[in-house]
Amino acid sequence: MTDAPKRTPLYDLHVELGGKMVDFAGWEMPVQYPMGIMGEHKQCRVKAALFDVSHMGQVILRGENVGEKLETLCPQAYAGLKEGKARYGFFTNENGGIMDDLIVSNAGDHYFVVVNAALRHQDIPHMQANLDGVEVTEIFDRALVAVQGPKAEDVVGELCPAARDLKFMETTVAEIDGAECRISRLGYTGEDGYEISIPEADAIRISKLFLAHDDCEPAGLGARDSLRLEAGLCLYGNDIDQSTSPIEASLSWAIQKRRKEEGGFPGAARIQKELAEGPAKKLVGIKPEGRAPARQGVEVQSEGGDTLGTITSGSFGPTVGGPVAMGYVAADHAAPGTKVNLIIRGKAQPAEITALPFVTQNYKR
Template identity: 80%
Template sequence: MTDAPKRTPLYDLHVELGGKMVDFAGWEMPVQYPMGIMGEHNHTRTKAGLFDVSHMGQVILRGEGAAEKLETLVPSAMTTLKEGKARYTFFTNPDGGIMDDLIVANAGDHLFLVVNASMRHQDIPHMADNLDGIEVTEIFDRALVAVQGPVAENVVGDLCSAARDMTFMQTMVADINGVECRISRLGYTGEDGFEISIPEDKAIEVCRAFLAHEDCEPVGLGARDSLRLESGLCLYGNDIDNSTSPVEASLTWAMQKRRREEGGFPGADRIQRDLAEGTAKKLVGIRPTGRAPARAGVEVQDLDGNIIGSITSGGFGPTVGAPVAMGYVATKHSEPGQKINLIIRGKAQPAEIAALPFVTQNYKR
């Protein structure tokens, strides 16, 4: 027998709003609402969408030298992360592969982390086992929501004026509608927006206040995926995994120069070698020429019929108005504009390598 899916603090609100609930990483989550995936995607790109991401793991690291010790597990600079700032990073394994990606925020007297829902069972013991003297606490009494889109600043700022002054990757604690929340200006759509940690007993109340704004609508997992794909953002388990090095995945930007040079994290030898010598494959954008989307697992061939890679994420890009995909190809075939074939249902379909992201990222710098 398997455990029944868990429910987030917003479950009743999803049902009330007509959310189509599905099992996702062991949680009952809305894949879409009556507006539909296409409508929700376009609404987020033009106005603002409210996403429930409470299935993600929220973790506090507390103790002397927490940032320094965390650097032994990740290839990003944590000791220089200023209070009130957040940073994207990833746990690496001894082979230089990516165990999971996460966000780390410097909250002053502690570090606040958000890890992927499907990997929390791995990440939290990993930190507890390897961060000697650091208290690792998973938070279970808070919801996590994202307000994303060009009007997100108004949706959140109308209820919390301090949020308007925040810039990309800033974090703070402030009241929203009289409720103390942690607000971080970041997200997973390529648009401006916020992720907000809310006490679970106030989560529905705060979300109703967001949805009372005329430009804010609820958005499900379906549009979340198409938004992040258009924005060239990796999905753990698809575009990055235990076998993928950050260099192959074009995530070198997330490893600051000091860390790249010093090492001192799992798999540093491979990653430093990849940086110095290059990699045999590379994550790229792919644009199918026709209207048929290319899904994960589709084989990529050169024009002579040689296998050069495979799709890791793919679907229709509503903003682009055409199918879009991401995948790994042999590095010599990774330049944008190169013509390739995708083997869909046994037939070669024309496509070409494209630069990522497919749409302009609109973060507030």
């Protein structure tokens, strides 16, 4: 017997709004609404879209020197993370592979961590076992909602003026319609926006207030995936996993200079070696020349027929107006402009290596 999928605090709202529900990482989640994936994608790029991300794990870390202790598990510089700031990061394993990616925020008297839904069963015990003297508590009584898009500041700011003052990767606690919420200016669409942790009892009411704004519509998992792909953002399990290093995944920007130099995190030897010498393969953008998307698992070949790597994510990019993909290729074929072939249903389809992201990221700096 398998466990029945879990439901987020917004489940009834998804059904009311006509969401098409699917099983995602053990949760019943909307893949799309009546507007459709293309419409929801465009809504987020042009105005604002509301996503339910309550399936993600929300974790509170309390104790002495939490930031320093996190540095024993992550290559990021968390010891000096200022109060009210958030930082993207990842757990690495002893081989320098990525165990999961996450967002860490310094909330003052505690740290607030958001981990991926499918890996909470790994990440939370990992922190409990290795963060000595730190109380690790997963919270289950709050929803997590993302309001994303160029109009997100208006949608959220009309209900919570404090949200307007936040810049990208900043976080605060403020009231929305009488409920105390944690509001963080970040997201995974490439657009400006917020992730808002809301008490469970208030989640549907507040989500409806956001959706009452003329510029805000609901969006599901389908649009979330096409948006993050166009923005060149990795999806755990597709583009990054236990075997890929942050350097192969073009995530060296997420490791601060001090940490690159001093090491002291799992897998540091491999990561420092790849920083110095370059990795054997690299994650790149790939643009098929035809109209057919290249999906995960498609082989990438040189024009001469040599295997170079594999597509890890691919779909139609509504903003780009054609298919887009990401994948790993041999480092000597990773330069933008390199011509390659994608083997789709046994046939070689021409494509080109391109710089990421496919669309400009519109964060409020």
